[in-house]
Structures are given as structure tokens and as C-alpha cells.
Amino acid sequence: MKKGRMLITWYEVKQGDTQAKIAFNHKVRLEALTYENxxxxxxxxxxxxxxFLRIPTDNSYNLSEKDNGCLYEYGWRELENDRLKVGPSIHCEKIGLSVLGKPIWLFRTGTGKKKIFISAAWHGNEWLNTWLLMKFLQEWKKRLSKRKNWFGLNIEELYQNVTLFVVPLVNPDGVELVQEGIYGVNNYQQDILQINEDFKDFRHWSANASGVDLNHQWPADWHEEAASSPGRPFFRHFGGYSPLSEPETKAIHELSMKEGFSHVIALHSQGEEIYWGYQNQEPEESKELANRLAKVSSYRAVKTADSKAGYKDWFIKEFKRPGFTVETGTGQNPLPLEASKRIWITCLPLLLESITFPDFS
Known part of the structure; x- marks a missing residue:
């Protein structure tokens, strides 16, 4: 912190603000902002x-995502801004709406026959993977425009041979609750508070705004999984009263059925593991492919997490093609901002390696 007396200004908090976002936007250290308040x-x-908050000046402090990774919470507001900057090599379209009416955005890049689907933030407290995928798309665009290789891969050639589909934020309402609490929600406040037992801390929240876990919603032994889950809307693990009942899962289901992907990767956040099997219905190549992902990322390939009704489970059952659940990071969700650097370093080569897989369609 700069020595001497600091100039202090006042700032009125707006909807969507967090401490880290305010520090970033005012170019001050979070520690300095915390001290003043x-x-x-x-x-x-x-x-x-x-x-109203006190904002100190600190002209000596320069924030750089390149040096520090993710610098503030990344949610649907940030996605709304960044989606406007990805064209023209990346197409963006809305494929559905969340329970609270937020758009679910699909990004598509490439012109090839092989179609690959990557998704993230199925759970509200796993939003750091949204930042990861948007950073990946932004870097993909740069490499493509400059015709630069990436980890030895010719991106221009991949663009011609592959069509990559990315939904970086499946559960925008859940992420908003985790990041902003009840202040970020205009509708269903009383219902959401009731689900959360009137606690106003939502950092543990993984469900959507209806209290449904979007990764326990899929018709792959859903009834068996539902028997061991809460029988009512809950902050996690409740798979709904029926499969595919939620608008978010309906959007992903419709997209998957329409496009018939060669393989899929669903990003989650816990354990640095890669799950690749489901009820022995996966292709025989799945284990080898998972080991390839493990080798480049330093994650551990595991056949199954002994759970059912997940998106990856359903995809394998429905299409008999490879599906992978990739758990980035270790620790308590939501992962801290500092974890973003490790996630980027470990998961980037995994994403690129997955694009080189054979076409199973």
C-alpha cells in the first residue's frame, strides 16, 4: 500500500457488486478496501x-489477470459482457432461459463434422469453471486470428475439422445466489430462503433457483438416484420430482439430441479427477481417452463416482459414446480466486487434448 495519506471517496453499491469486483473496478487492493471498511x-x-463504502486510492497498484488469474467473481453479468467480444470466429446464441429468466448462452466455433460439447457451472458454487471456459474461448480466438499453434496444435486446422459447442454457465441463477446472496434475486426470494432454512449465506448452494440439482436430473437410473436424495427442493442433490423437469436441463437435452455430439465433457469442481464410465455402457475406448486426459492434466482417471442421473451418465446411456465428468480444483466450494491459476494450467491442456479425440458420431 502507498505510504502517506490516501484520498478517500464514497461509492454506492449496485446490484451485482462484490468486494472483489469493486476493488478491481477502482484499481485498489482488496486488502486496502477491506481495511477502509x-x-x-x-x-x-x-x-x-x-x-455506501469507502474507496481508497492506490495508484501504484496494477491488476493483471495474466499474472493473477481470475480477479473477481465471474457470473452471468460478466458473461453478458464477454459474449459480445468473441466474434466473428465464435458464434453465440441463446438456447434457453433459467428459472429466473436469465439466458443460457451457447458458444459455437469451428466448421468441422466432428461435434464436441463442453459445459460448466451445473452447480452454483462451481462458477470458476465459467471463467475457465470463457478464457479458453478468448484465447482460442486470439490463436486462430494470428494462426498461432497452441500446445503444438494447429488451431486453424482444428477449426476446420471440429465444431466446438460450449455452454459455460448452465446454472446462472445458482451462481448468482452463491456470489450475491438473496440481493441478486428479484423473484422467488421467500421460496429460496425457505429452501435454505432462512440462512442468508448461499456459498454452499449448488441447485438452481427451484432447489433442483441440475446434474441429478437426467434419465439414467434417475429413480434409483432419487431414492437416496432429499424428497423436496434442497440446496443440493435433489433431482426434482421428475427427470428433465427444469428449464436449464431441458435446454441442454434439446441441444444434445439435436446435435448428436461425438463426445461430451462436463466440468465440475472437486478432486482433480476424470470420471469416464457408466454401468459398463461406455465405449471401450473411453478408458484410454480418459487416461490421455489424465496424462496431460495430472488429474486422476476414475471409471465411476458411483452416482447416477448425471448428464455424462445420460449421454453415455443414450448415445453409447464417450462422456467425461472432469472435476477441477481441490478444496471447499466455491474454490477461491487463487485456485484459478492452477485450474487454468491443468485444465487447458486437457481441453485441447479432448478436441483431438476421434469422431464417434
Missing amino acids: KSNPAFHSYLKPGT
């Missing part, structure tokens, strides 16, 4: 719109 109780929880 240490006696303000409103600063030390979710920020309520209309609250």
Missing part, C-alpha cells in the same frame, strides 16, 4: 445495493 458491518457479508 473494517468498521462497516455491511462490508463483511453480501453487499446490499444502496450501501
Whole structure:
């Protein structure tokens, strides 16, 4: 922190603000912002719109994502801004709406016959993978425009041979709850609070706004999985009252049936593992492919997590093609911002390696 007296200004909190976003936007250290607001109780929880904070100046501090990874919470608002910057080599389209009416965006790049699908943030507290996939797309665009190789791969050639489909934020409502608490939600506040037993801390929340776990919604032994899950809307693990009941899963189901992907990767956040099997219905090549992903990422390939009704499970059952659940990061969800660097370094080569897989369609 700069020595001497700092100039202090006042800032009125807006909807969507977090402590890290305010620090980034005002080009100050989060530690400096925290120090100036240490006696303000409103600063030390979710920020309520209309609250005033003290903002110090710190002209000596330069923030760089290149050096520091993800610098603030990445959610649907950030995605709305970044999606406008990915063209023309990356096409963006809305494939559905969440329970609370937020768009679910699909990004598509490439012109090849082989179709690959990568998705993330099925659970609200796993939003760091949304940042990962958007950073991946932005770097893909740069490499393509400059005709530069990436980890030895010719991106221009991949663009011609593959069509890559990416949904970086399957569960925008859940992510918003985790990042902004009840202040980020305009509708269903009482219902959501009731599901959360009136606790206003949502950092543990993984469900959508209806209290349904979107990765327990799929018709792959759904009834068996439902028998061991909560019988009512809950912050995690409740698979709904029937498969594919939620608008978010319906959007992904419709996309998957329409496109018939060669293989799919669903990103989650816990354990640095790669799950590749389901009820022995996966292709025989799946184990070898999972080992390839493990080798380049340092993750561990595991046949099954002994769970059912997940998207990867359904895809394998429905298409008899490879499907992978990739768990990035280790620790408690949501993963801290500092984990973003390790996730980028380990998962980037995994994503690129997956694009080189054979066409199973």
C-alpha cells in the first residue's frame, strides 16, 4: 500500500457488486478496501445495493489477470459482457432461459463434422469453471486470428475439422445466489430462503433457483438416484420430482439430441479427477481417452463416482459414446480466486487434448 495519506471517496453499491469486483473496478487492493471498511458491518457479508463504502486510492497498484488469474467473481453479468467480444470466429446464441429468466448462452466455433460439447457451472458454487471456459474461448480466438499453434496444435486446422459447442454457465441463477446472496434475486426470494432454512449465506448452494440439482436430473437410473436424495427442493442433490423437469436441463437435452455430439465433457469442481464410465455402457475406448486426459492434466482417471442421473451418465446411456465428468480444483466450494491459476494450467491442456479425440458420431 502507498505510504502517506490516501484520498478517500464514497461509492454506492449496485446490484451485482462484490468486494472483489469493486476493488478491481477502482484499481485498489482488496486488502486496502477491506481495511477502509473494517468498521462497516455491511462490508463483511453480501453487499446490499444502496450501501455506501469507502474507496481508497492506490495508484501504484496494477491488476493483471495474466499474472493473477481470475480477479473477481465471474457470473452471468460478466458473461453478458464477454459474449459480445468473441466474434466473428465464435458464434453465440441463446438456447434457453433459467428459472429466473436469465439466458443460457451457447458458444459455437469451428466448421468441422466432428461435434464436441463442453459445459460448466451445473452447480452454483462451481462458477470458476465459467471463467475457465470463457478464457479458453478468448484465447482460442486470439490463436486462430494470428494462426498461432497452441500446445503444438494447429488451431486453424482444428477449426476446420471440429465444431466446438460450449455452454459455460448452465446454472446462472445458482451462481448468482452463491456470489450475491438473496440481493441478486428479484423473484422467488421467500421460496429460496425457505429452501435454505432462512440462512442468508448461499456459498454452499449448488441447485438452481427451484432447489433442483441440475446434474441429478437426467434419465439414467434417475429413480434409483432419487431414492437416496432429499424428497423436496434442497440446496443440493435433489433431482426434482421428475427427470428433465427444469428449464436449464431441458435446454441442454434439446441441444444434445439435436446435435448428436461425438463426445461430451462436463466440468465440475472437486478432486482433480476424470470420471469416464457408466454401468459398463461406455465405449471401450473411453478408458484410454480418459487416461490421455489424465496424462496431460495430472488429474486422476476414475471409471465411476458411483452416482447416477448425471448428464455424462445420460449421454453415455443414450448415445453409447464417450462422456467425461472432469472435476477441477481441490478444496471447499466455491474454490477461491487463487485456485484459478492452477485450474487454468491443468485444465487447458486437457481441453485441447479432448478436441483431438476421434469422431464417434
